[in-house]
Amino acid sequence: MTALPRRTRVAALALTAALGTVLTGCGSDDGSDTPVATDPADSSTTPAETEVDPETGASEDEVTVPVYFVGDTPQGPRLFREFRTVPADNPLEEAAALMAAGDALDPDYRTAYPDGAFASVEYADGGFRVVLPDDTWTTTSGLDSSEEAPLAVQQLVYTLQGVQQERVPVTVLVGDSPVTLFGVDTAAGVQAEPQLDVLGLVSITSPEEGATVSGTFTASGVASSFEATVPWEVRRGDEVVLDGFATAEGWMDKLYPWEAEVDVSDLEPGEYTFVARTDDPSGGAEGAGPHEDTKTITVE
Structure with a gap:
């Protein structure tokens, strides 16, 4: 160029x-x-x-x-x-x-x-x-x-x-x-x-796609989620092996930063998926359903 x-x-x-x-x-x-x-x-x-x-x-x-x-x-x-x-x-x-x-x-x-x-x-x-x-x-x-x-x-x-x-x-x-x-x-x-x-209502900045993690790592991203609650999961295949939630700095008018400490020290080494989503208190009964973002990670 x-x-x-x-x-x-x-x-x-x-x-x-x-x-x-x-x-x-x-x-x-x-x-x-x-x-x-x-x-x-x-x-x-x-x-x-x-x-x-x-x-x-x-x-x-x-x-x-x-x-x-x-x-x-x-x-x-x-x-x-x-x-x-x-x-x-x-x-x-x-x-x-x-x-x-x-x-x-x-x-x-x-x-x-x-x-x-x-x-x-x-x-x-x-x-x-x-x-x-x-x-x-x-x-x-x-x-x-x-x-x-x-x-x-x-x-x-x-x-x-x-x-x-x-x-x-x-x-x-x-x-x-x-x-x-x-x-x-x-x-x-x-x-x-x-x-x-125009933006996905939740996204993951860290870990990036393909990242290798161990012990406790900091997950972060941006979201606009109900009452600023950002649920997260670690999955191995279809099985949820860890879960929790982060609290974003705000919601409703734009995307706000969120951050969570994720302890993977008890997980077996291998490939997993880290998932962050918007909260859906209606359980899918109202609206289009939660937005989510996923990243493939390797646990050492």
């Missing part, structure tokens, strides 16, 4: 010892992708550029960014976030490429985008300019269904805004002319829709 001008590069997210692993620790986990080094209530904060971190050993050539993928929920397809490490010289294009290709770590995630790629992605003059190589993605042709068109647009908006840490509009172009993206007009710039309308 062609490197973007210096002004368009996203500054590397500040990686501190508090982040833990590079993929699971980045971000304040308040649902806004705000780095921990900034005020978690300010979702528009741009992280400062940083060199290699001597404590974590994070490479100055890489940066950790949020990338949004599509997953299934009882309310239909919604967006889920993964933190990914990409080259630091052009993280916007790298993140957009992962997103469009559906190159997710979690096999439950996919992309709404049909085959293809962006010609360029840049941040300039207070907005994102996304250039398509042709008009293939300007209509709903190739999508699984026309209903996925708005979600595909939001997948791009949430990813770019999360990487750049600025809630600024996205305009899609062919050449120098603004065009529709899957039939959605972008000429005036597209903004992120409310979280509760």
Whole structure:
């Protein structure tokens, strides 16, 4: 990919010892992708550029960014976030490429985008300019269904805004002319829709897919769940071998962080599934049912 001008590069997210692993620790986990080094209530904060971190050993050539993928929920397809490490010289294009290709770590995630790629992605003059190589993605042709068109647009908006840490509009172009993206007009710039309308209502940040754990580990994520209760389970196959719940920092208006200590020291070594879900006090009698997210883990 062609490197973007210096002004368009996203500054590397500040990686501190508090982040833990590079993929699971980045971000304040308040649902806004705000780095921990900034005020978690300010979702528009741009992280400062940083060199290699001597404590974590994070490479100055890489940066950790949020990338949004599509997953299934009882309310239909919604967006889920993964933190990914990409080259630091052009993280916007790298993140957009992962997103469009559906190159997710979690096999439950996919992309709404049909085959293809962006010609360029840049941040300039207070907005994102996304250039398509042709008009293939300007209509709903190739999508699984026309209903996925708005979600595909939001997948791009949430990813770019999360990487750049600025809630600024996205305009899609062919050449120098603004065009529709899957039939959605972008000429005036597209903004992120409310979280509760487009995101899965619970997601797991840590452990990441395929993580190896032992003893007691900290599970974390974001959720909007009844009375801020986030039930969790550890399953081996269909058997629930551990369960408990976390209490999120809030609910109803957006996704809030949750965290739980999970003691797997008494489990036999092997492969398990960690599950987090929204609380459903009606037992399925009301509404569409609970949202959930899962991660495959290995217990040592």
